[in-house]
Amino acid sequence: MATAASNVTAVAPTDPGATAPDSSRSKRRHLRFLSSPKAAVGAGLLLFFTVLAIVGPYITPYDPSARSNDLLQAPSWHHWFGTTHLGQDIFSQVVDGTRSVMYVGFLAGLVASVLAVLIGVTSGYLGGFASDLLSALTNVFLVIPALLLIIIITSSLPTGGETVVGLVIGFTSWAWGARVLRAQTLSLRRRDFIEAARATGESTWRIVIFELLPNLSAVIISGFIGTMIYAVMSEIILAFIGVPGLADWNWGTVLYWAQSQQALAQGAWWWFVPAGLAIAILGTSLSLVNFGIDEFVNPRLRNNGERGAKGADGRPVRMRVGFTPVVIPIPDEEPETAAGSGTGSGSATGTSGLVGSTSTSEDVAQ
Amino acid sequence: MSTQTPGYKSPGPRTPAGKEPVLEIQNLCVDYGLGKESVQAVRDVSLTLHRGEVLGLAGESGSGKSTLAYGLTRLLPPPGVITGGKVVYHQPGGDPVDVLRLNDAGLRQFRWAETSIVFQGAMNSLNPVHTVASQLMDVIAAHEPRMSKSARLERAKELLKLVGISPDRLGSYPHQLSGGMRQRVMIGMALALEPQVVIMDEPTTALDVVMQRQILRQLVDLRERLGFSVLFITHDLSLLVEFSDRIAIMYGGRIVEEAPAAKLYRDSLHPYSHGLLNAFPPLRGERRELSGIPGSPPDLRSMPTGCAFHPRCPKAFDPCRTELPPLAVPADRADGDRTVACWLHPGGG
């Protein structure tokens, strides 16, 4: 605080060039958004998993399906995550399985987002009977337990594979996004700028694509990420309960084999711990990115940089609703600057000594 | 520089006889945020509310008038912080209290019993899930815990009658009342504990003119009967001239002029006050071309140096750009019951 204050003091007396502090401030704010810790950690982890999904199968130390004579071994230098009862390298299985997980998550997120935008925005913008119908459809899909539906459909399908699973998940999990988008569209539609665009003579499709959708982008991205979390979980659950069609490795199949081969009873913790942790970390990273988006959209959720601030008694100040903190700064060590006494009116001297001192270099600076 | 803290007046020659202060704001400073990113919203404001008077506080949005009201009651939501000053409340027959130094319990006790507030958004000031009765009664219960439930209900009925609402509305939820009725309920609630001071932050801005006048008339009537003081905050200066005893004008977080209503209306000294008065086309008298005030209200993040108004001021001259004019009794108006912060009317003393 003291350094900041002295900075301002240095700038202020040098006349009206008031634009300079403004531009530097906006630059700083921009940087601060990029360095939002939650979003940054989440995005970093997500990037890591994405890279792993792309290069994973090429960098595995072993063929994930290859058996060896190292049966059911604990983690070691040769097998970072240990081996299975058939001597397969679990590290390779987890790394190799990343691609399947990310692919299904991405595909399902994409399908669900497209459907959610189509259905949600249409029902929000159109109004009338079609809107009611789409809204009812959305609510039905919201209430029906999608996971069971996914299990039934995928286990009924003769041909499987990640693509089918991803599509099924996508087609059954768009409802939440559609509901949120519908609500957002309804509220945006009442905003004057949509009406103004109409009054200017814009066509309906242009209004939807160029006026409405850009304002929904945060909601759409957040819905995409939410669906991705859901899809990853669903795929892993499907694999875990042995729904056929998932021939390739993914984190769920690792867990399936661990469960079916009684890894627990044999004390082979390494068999299921890495895959589960990978799920949890991926899920956390996606949630963190979504928090970042939430805070960007709803500034109230942000912590208003209150950390580290000190009150008059030197204790940290906590911002509370209903009890505005009183922060009367401790006077600086150095004597007041000359600029202060010249323009600062009677404030500084008037009350000093009553409540600590009101005079700060900041006070004086403007 | 040698002027004594302006606005902090002991009952002396400058205040009309019999006027004792009830709420004194001294050099209040309020910031948004802490540290580097902070913005000063209220700068060194001193203002005195006398017993029984209506003090009007006018200014544009961003002038700090609402921040001042929230700040002096310590109700400013984060990231607002009070960074200096005192708010002294004079109890009738008791020691003065500095509101800013009360602890949480003391503050809770002080609130509503001594100073109540009516906010701008009557729509949102009432809790949507509780009845009017419950919200009127819980404030009484909080301050007078020994009062019986039936006595509280009686009091709630009285309060509704006081503001002209039928007591059978007690069981209503806020959404069942019209905007005007909700604001009346809020005024009734504000008077529940017979406070000395009622702060009103744009209480009628959201209402139609007809309803606005009805409510203001009722307010004036109630004040005469109950004798509380009102700090009335609004951007509508023409309304204030009609309803308040004294008016303070805020610009860029500071008070720029303070005077009795009639004097301010007939003879405003600060060019900003003058511009603001001329921003309301009159309903009577000759039709003339008015200009408003050129430019835009200042950005708190980059306030002009010197007098904050100088970029918009038609009469600005050299000192205005560099030196901040102090709020002082102007030398060219010797009657002494007004202050202004303008180099055109420098303090004499």
Place this chain on the structure above:
Amino acid sequence: MTLTHTSDQPPAPPDNDTVLEADGLTKHFPVRRVGRQAMTRAPRVVHAVDDVTLTLRRGRVTALVGESGSGKSTVARLLAQLYPRTGGDIRLHGTSVTVRGGRRFRAYNRKVQMIFQDPFASLNPVHTIRYHLTRALRIHDNAGSGSVELQQALENLLERVQLTPATRYLDKFPHELSGGQRQRVAIARALAADPEALLADEPVSMLDVSIRLGVLNLLRDLKERLHLAILYITHDIASARYFADDTLVMYAGRMVEGGDSETVTQNPAHPYTQLLIHSAPDPDRIVGEGTPDDTEDSSGGEPPSLIDPPAGCRFNPRCPHAMDICRTELPPRLPVDGDPGHWAACWLFDAEHGPAKAEAPAKAEAPAKAEAPAKAEAPAKAETPAEVTE
């Protein structure tokens, strides 16, 4: 910023051609019925606008004054053809126009443009000023050919609304501008179509008080230079007097009075207009004259439900002069004595039914006079319960 002419009376407009007319304009919004109601109850509607007739003339400002919920904004949207109307007719240069989207709508709103109330909401936050104005120019084929002509057109537009130098504003986003600057951009966007009529829906009520007049003066200046016909919708009757040539007063979806602005504000005929003028803040009234007095407080209460409006004159439940006929018969537009063009929809001005004919206008001339100090303290008058709309 300030204008140099129009110091006393606005100069006679170059011509008084009718640009846009509404004749018996009516809009009913259906009340959404749910479940069993759909079968059992008769369809219910909100009578937002009933039988509104008005004329916008070239080079003239017509004000439409009313409280919130009086239907004044709906009138603007009907005239802009943003809503389909329930009844009545809209005529542009004498030809009836009904459009619903498409090319004909563009052709219509090339002539009739609208300015919205809230400049913070009427500009899309994701687009720059350049985008907004370019789109408006392109849609109405005023963008010229090539980027040089477009740039010229953009700069011209911003100069017209006194945002200079234009290049400083073109690439900003709406949130980087102040309220007044945004409203000027909104006006520039409306001007991009090169319209003949401008529908301004409370164009200054969301702006800071100090800059409202600047925007109104700008509109007046544009009216004079471009010979626009302007509909100025407002709840502030004092600004109507300042800015508009003619003033119409609306109450609960119906027009109750109309005429020359000065006449309507200085000599209001309809009891509602009188109440409105009496309620408006007026510093002259009180300074040095003690506390405000109660004149006609019998008009307490609130506007009626528009789902089930009162029969006869809609103001009759609040009207201090209400007669039997007011409760049953809808008053037609009746001329008010002495002022050509001044009319009121009030039975007081009917030759047969208006015994108070002489009294009513007289009363209006001195609304500020203390009349009934004897009323003193009439406490706790139970407010008429507001209709709870579904």
Place this chain on the structure above:
Amino acid sequence: MKYFLQRLAFYVFTAWAAITINFFIPRLIPGDPVMALINKNRGQIDSHAIASLYILFGLNKHQSLWHQYTAYLAKLAHGDLGISFSNFPTPVSTILGNALPWTIGLAGAATVISFLIGTLLGVLSGWLRGSRLDFLLPVTTFISSIPAFWLGLLTVATVIAVGSSFPVSGGYDPGLIPHADTTFIGSAIEHSWLPLGMLVITTMSGWILSMRNMMVTVGSEDYITVAHAKGLSDRRVMFSYAARNALLPNVSGFSLAIGQILGSTVLVEIVFNYPGIGYEMLQAVGSTDYPLMEGVFLCITLAVLLANLLADIAYLILDPRTRKEG
């Protein structure tokens, strides 16, 4: 009342939609599910049984789709969900009748407990923002990303590794016969601790996060400021003003949560060999037992609808704005 009837109509509609989806899934599957089943159990089902399977399964090729549909509805109306393939010839309804109480009990208890604890923690962490309770945020984010069944696996492994005799498998002691006596109920409760705990821990975080967000959002409403200005006690402002209003969106968001909780329950049951629907589901998936799978789906859907109806009633009680007389 109007609101309630509206919701009821919607649930009837949804139930119908679920039933219809259920009807169409086996018919839309390319290939022949019965044939696939027969191929799987080659030689174990004779040709006579095959014909009756088609009829039982409702896939009679000689009937029109509409006729099949009405026959299907008629059967459902009598509680007839067909016959399980894997437990031939036990009716699906019998299997589900035995399993359902376990699942409903487990999921119901988990929902109530996690809602109560999660909401309370959310209220506190939202109200005391910036305090030490902030540590809840990253922790809950991480926990909410852990699948419940995996946490179950870890727990089972730990219990075994520690050598504790705490039951980690089944719904009651193997020697007991389901019966309403204290020994059995005591055993059942003891067996449900761990699955219940897993469910509560993983589903709770959702409530914490959403309640915290709502508290923060509601915290800046005017009526909260007014409540502070009135000098009410902190507890009253927090619960009667802030939490009371913040709760409403959470209650109306119940529909999403209840489906997820039931999904997690099914999996946790698998991990703990709990005798509920999840266990049956696993069996059904393993042996492609369509009638059983569909029976599970229908049952769970109806349970979700019922839970939603209860949530709606709660909402009706909590929000006066919906109580308006029509």
